[in-house]
Amino acid sequence: MTEIEQAQQLSKTRRLATGLLFAMAALFVLSRLFQPRYPFLSFVSAFAEAAMVGALADWFAVTALFRSPLNLPIPHTAIIPRNKDRIGDSLSNFLEHNFITQEIIREELRPMDFAGAAASWLSKPENSQAVSRQIVRSVPSLLKLIEDDDVRHFMQSRLASALERTEIAPLLAELLSSLVARGHHRALFHHLIGMASAAMENNKPYIRWKIHESSPRWMPKAVDEKVYERLLEAIQSTLDEMRDDDSEWQTRFQRVADDFIAKLRTSPEYEKKIDAVLGDVLGHPLVRDYAVQVWHDIKAKLVADAASPESALAAKLEQAVGAFGTELLGDQKVQKKLNQWIRIFATETIVGRRQDIADLVARVIRKWDAETMSRKLELHVGRDLQYIRINGTIVGGLVGLILHAVTLLLWQSGA
Template identity: 80%
Template structure:
């Protein structure tokens, strides 16, 4: 669209310059024919003649930039097509060393308030809503790209990596030491005894049956019953003894708890065992399937919410964006820091890549053929060059008129 407009303007100006040349030619011919009858037309003839010379000279100069005038192989014409690559390298070098410097870019960026503009834009409700809506709408498409197996593998790898770099034994030791210091291990021991007592009470018939089943056939039934009663009494007596806080059982359990805490703190074997158990758990098919199910549930919930007209994600995101914009808009100190960071980052990035950017100009121009190069440059500067033809016509005519007047003055003085 821009090139079409440029072509229209160029053709209009070119026709004006060419029309002025033709007008000077017609004026020259007419004035020369009528000059014998009207001597004052010599001034007109001199103006038209010099104007034609100036117009033709400038036409030749302008045309020689882009092509050979009249298609003739005149030396030092078609300058741009013949020197396309050299012009591209010169433009590239000029751009690199005169535009993309630290000083120029830093000065230009200093006038731009990036953070303030962004904050003001985000603070407007319609803009924060548009951004949040666009982000939420992209969620389903983004989730479709993500493979379930990749997510499972990623989660498992992250968990494995976390386990690998985490020491669980010292953590468990600290937890147990706190529990032991608070006496919770005694409550646990009493709870275990109570569980054993209830299990004994509920399984008395089973114990009696087992004793009868394993007794010899010749053993009297009464003997089995006595054995059963004595066994229950012994077990019950032991449980009662274990409940006593000063019993040997309590002392042994205390020693076991203290030893376990010490082993967890110092023994690498315990750490290795814990890692082995956790590793086996993570590799178990149930854990793998559960991970996939969790991901499916998360994904379905995210998609459903993203497609909902009353999406909670969008509401929260909209609030966050709007709040961020308003907070940033009020905090001038943060704005200055952000602007400074953006300027430094942009300047370092552009200057660091200026050779690549400049080389891009050179590479693109090298890919163009000669006609494309000439056409593009002529479209951009051709209109101004046509005005040079127009000015050359008028200035040449005025110079010719002055020279003619001087000639007549000298001739009359000599006579």
Template identity: 55%
Template sequence: MNMDPVSILEQEQFAQLAKVRRFATGLLILMAVIYIIAKRYEVAYPWISLVRAFAEAAMVGALADWFAVTALFKHPLGLPIPHTAIIRKNKDRIGASIANFLEHNFMTRDVISDELRDVNFAAAMTVWLEHPDNSRHLARHLAGAIPALLRMVEDEDIGQFIQQRATAALKEVQFAPLLGELLAILRAGGQHQRVFDHVIELAADALDHNRPYIRQKIHDASPRWLPRSIDEKFFERLLEELNNILDEMRDEDSEWRGRFEIATLDLIDKLKTSPEYEENLARMVRQTLEQKEFRAYLIQLWHDIKERLMRDAGEEDSKAVLRLEQALTAFARALEQNQAVTEKLNRWIRTFATETIVQRRGEIAELVKRVINKWDADTISRKVEVHVGKDLQYIRINGTVVGGLVGLFLHLAAMVLG
């Protein structure tokens, strides 16, 4: 059976307490035995008076400290002597004092900030995540939570949520200027010319792959009396001219490219400045979002994604687990190599931890107070005695020795003065 670590610790502390208590009690009994023997032979051997004086004073010191230590936790010998069993009688006040002490001396912003200042949370997290077993274990836990989260969400609710959120968010977006800025960025990088080249190649491929179809369409449109050879010559001439135009368009200095450049600049300018363009684009987006077919598409898309995620999460070689593990490892390595991000993360964690504890220190202190108030008198007395009783038993031992030495000193003084 697994035992609570706290219970195991308390058992060990109680064993140590019992051991020291037996020693202190045994020392008291030893002093009593020495006192009786010394008292018996003191007349025959006068020097034994020194031993008797030491043992007598040691017993007094031991008994006084035994009474003081016992009075903290219980009534000595079961007698209801005033101002004894102090902890039992004042457990609520003690709980309130401990809670107040913790709140105002341990959970302050200065104390917590000082304690966390040198803690490198990011480094500890990096070292932990870089270990394959740890990153894999965390990835499996994260992926394992996916099915449960997905089952909580209804497909219809997702579709409605996406539509509502998208509609609300897109109402605030100015599409034309945004598209204009995007085109301007693409133009600045020469991407629009690559698009132009791609369109030319698509047209050339279309001509090449559809030669039979074009030939047949020309033949179907020609008069019946026109010879087939003339149709063929017209077809060949048409394709030749179209290919020549495409070759001309491929030239970097062609007039076609110049016109395309001017048209691109004109479109960018109108997208950025024309209210008409903005109104037309916004209307197209709204109409798309309002269509039932679009909502049905969103629901079906979500359903497909959900099914794939749930099916993948249950597989032994889950791609989600693999990707999460790779992402966690990559994150740890990137964090290790970027000192600036590490410092920012540490600073954020320290600030978050400090503010969280400080803002809730009253609740934490109240929790300590409530827990102690719920304990009965025997429980709190036992817990306090287990944790500090060992040291208190050493007070009894010290009291025995110091008391004996004081008694011996006083006896010697009396002999000198007498």
């Protein structure tokens, strides 16, 4: 509801309460004028008189909250304007300790299905398309923030500096150790043997030609052919032997790998060699220029794709977002975990910042002038306070009527 609507409702209710006061005043005057002729009007007069008293008392009380009644300097009036800052501090403290608490926030967030709502929304094609298109449209703006000079500067200084502070050899040792532990080194060994066997098979004519070329001219061709066949058989037999998991070749390869990993972990010399190689590679102008050129090509392709109505990136992203929403929608277990994580995160964040949130209330109220403070509060609660005036008028009249009746009864019993 806007402030204009609140002001209209407040004015309407205030006119009703004030009109009721004037009506009681008119009723009081009329009943007193005709009471000598119609004695029963004493009850009406008593009701109207007490109603006026109640209405005036409540009018004074309600008005005193926001301003001095009739602009008279009466003590303890204009309570809100005179105590604006204190009220702001009290509201801030009340909000902090009675609303922004672990128990309340957690309980309020408990029934909310954040993950389910997000999954249901993302699973709809029009929504996943809207999300993907919005992300893709933001790509050119993000890329414009990163100039080519920034990339070049990063390659020249930041990356090199980061590598200088990082010990590469131990990291490489851990990586190789993990690969060896999973047996990937054996797969590499077999792959190398396979490459050697394929190379020999594909180059048999060349090997035969080299043997014939290197043999003396007086050597018979049959002898060269025999040497060629024996050589191939020996090589193939060796390769087959190397493929055996229990062969001495694989044991040696295992020892070489373990020794290399141990030296990477402990040898400063290996660290220096690796640093020198990386420094030479990354510091070389060709590498830096190539990296910048690659970045420039990637950026150009991304910008062109983002501008295209048939964006491949948007299509892939739309498919991924939709699939994610659909998968999440069907996985209650993951939804439960996500909801729990979101609730914990939101609760900790809100409660951790509750003093800042509460202080915001106090700061805003301090910035308001007294008139603004009174007007805003009156717009929000003034309509209900006007009903207090109406109720005071009616209740006051009923109390006056009862007292008048009791007085008559006591008078008659005494007579």
